[in-house]
Amino acid sequence: MRRMVFPLLLAVGVAGIVLGGVRGTGGQDEAAAVGDEVVVYSSRQEHLIRPLFERFTEETGIRVRYTTDNAGALMARLQSEGRNTQADLFMTVDAGNLWQAAERGLLAPMESELLTQAIPVHLRDPDGHWFGLSVRARTLVYSTERVDPEALRGYADLADEQWRGRLCLRSSQSVYNQSLVAMLIASHGVERTEEIVKGWVANLAAQPFSNDTSTMEAVVAGQCDVALVNTYYFGRLQSQNPDVPLAVHWADQEGNGVHVNISGAGVTRHAQRPGAARKLLEWLAGEEAQALYGALNHEYPAREGIDWDPLVASWGDYRVDDTNLAEAGRLQTQAVMLMDRAGYR
């Protein structure tokens, strides 16, 4: 034992490098030409994108290599790698992140007939830097045991006195809440939005939660009665427990409509394989991939005319706030500052 420690550590390390390396680059030899692969930086989770990439590789023979991390870190990496980057496609959740990536010149504008036809105008960058690939609606979820759905209206009405001690929210650290508030600023202006957010904070039944699922579990447990969440989290909860005493209420149907956000992607400015990146992006906007988004994660397809996942369809149709999502990016800093001022943690 005495003399073995360091040799042992080194041996494990070397074995790891060999095996890890082999696994990491496995199949690379088959992809002889550079054009046969594409590299993706993704802040969308591995278990959600891998099935899509696998299908893409099966159909086109193009191998997809990817790394996952949060969007901010990946953007810093893209920026610092500059023209040396391996990444061809930047994939992320939240329009604010995509807008920011475009703003910093990390994405190349792309003209694609296919994409502009498939993806509605408000879900893509006006200049073609990024395209939404799936839609997530952020709306109200309420306890069917304690709330009369007639009493529910929209985002602003959650600031009403009647919800005192009955509201649960996720932390303002969440980019989804930041985008939601940014869109509220876009439609109501800063002053009115600050009043609304202050009203929310006054109505909170508990400290903001660190994720949407916990927020809804608090409603189920009876800590509060209404929550603001992305519907696919509700979908997950419902598919695990079909009898969960919660229901979706579509916000602001008489007003601006439900705030939606996207997951999306754009080709990087210094992509070494822009052709393959474009192919992947267009494939992701294609019918098969769009249907998969719903099946994998209860999200809405960005493309029109795709059947919704049955569970998703059971929540009914709704009117969407079709303000261009680039606004969410533009106003995000203001939104975060507003939430700080309102004491929304």
Added chain:
Amino acid sequence: MSAVAGQVQAGPGRAGLLPFGPRGWRWLAGLVAAVVLAPLLITALSWLQVDAAIWAHLRATLLGRLITNTVILLAGVGVLVLVIGVGLAWLTAVCDFPGRRWFDWALMLPLAVPAYVLAFTFIGIFDYAGPVQGLLRDLFGTSAWFPPVRSTGGVVLVMGLVLYPYVYMLARTAFLAQGAGLMDAARLTGMGPWRAFFRVALPMARPAIAAGTALALMEALADFGAVAAFNYDTFTTAIYRVWFGFFSLETAAQLASLLLLFVALAVFGERYSRGRARFYQRGVAGNRPRIRLRGMRGGMAALACGTVLAFAFVIPLIQLLWWVAGNSLADLDAQYFGMLLRTLALGAMAAAITVTVALMLAYARRVQPDWFTQRAVGVSTLGYAMPGSVLAVAVMLVFTRVDGWLAELFGVPGGQWLTGTVIALLVAYSIRFMAVAFNSVDSAFEQVRPSMAEAARSLGSGQVEVIRRIYVPLLRPGLFAGALLVGVDVMKEMPATLLLRPYGWDTLAVRIYEFTSDGEWQRAALPAVTLILVGLLPVILLVRRSVAQRRRVSGPVPGAAP
């Protein structure tokens, strides 16, 4: 006991195998410091671009609260790790009570639990929607009197439970090494056991306890995962808010460098207050009859140990296993073997590298104890206090730049010799966890009387021979402990792994991130349990080592066997 300035007088010219004399060590330390400083300097360079609007906003809204929060967190965690760590170490090292032999090693197990895992497990169990409060509501109709879990108290408790083993381990070793003579002498002067503990044993163990507490506090300061789960605003969460909310990496880096300044002052302050005094254990500690705690007192001691162990390890592990059984067993596939192997491999490699460098630093500090070397060594351990994500970005910035130069030099665009391989990741780990290895190695050095090395050198041994034949054997426990601690920490590390891993190098921590970042705690349970089990491997080695060491130090205790 003798208090002397710890120096090894190295004669000039006898370089042995090394191509440089004692002065060379100074430059070696300088080189290591430079590698550590590069990312720190990049962080500091952010001050060239100050965004006045963001700072004005921070001052007006967040800054006051997050400084208060950070101070409260540090104070709370500090008190908690001291009370739990020192208290339990004293019980298991010096006293005897039912279950002591078992608790002696079991209390180190929580070391394998990452703070972020304990945080989400704790919330899962004890928050309003969790099973405990649910049961209370079923029984009594209300759980309103239950203390709020996602609160200051909750964060402090979770951090304390995760971090106390650092203090426990080091304090325990120190108490074991003190031997019987010291306490006997104290008792002979008429001190009671409590007084002897506070006046003699505790001050003697101070360097070890201070080192452990410093590690715990730096970890608490740099933590993001746990405080984020509790939605508790500290410096680190503010760094993220500024970075991801305001998209200002510069302001984030500025906050991080303030944090670092704070830590540097604390670290140097502690060293300064300890002054030049060094304690060396003279001779081998003899048999020490343990203080027997009988009846109620023994039961109380066992209860204290059991409670800590239950909340820090057993209950969370059961909850995780429950989640695995209910939700995520289906995720178990062939990928897991690869992830497990890569997790272990990274831990092992980083441990070997970090401890080797720490050994060189600790030695340099003794051969060449001049101003420059001392500062260089001090700087080299600062990485631990950087929030992992900020350090990861800083290292990434440095290495992509170097990669860029290399690519230009060799005319190969897109070459990523450092960031595309494990090299960048290993360097990042070494920078981040140098303090862990160094504290361990350096406190082992403190136990080696300088006279031994002096004797060897006066008998004609070269530097390498002195290291190999005097230091390495005597330091082996310290080196070993350092390597294992670094190994465990690296396996738990998340942000640097995420940002700097080469393609395909997904580890268990990466997998946990994938699930927790999306609120899927139950599915994160599988990689979390696997990570804890893998982390137990080095912890158990550590335990066996220290138990064996104790046997050697104190010999078999007659009549101790039941």
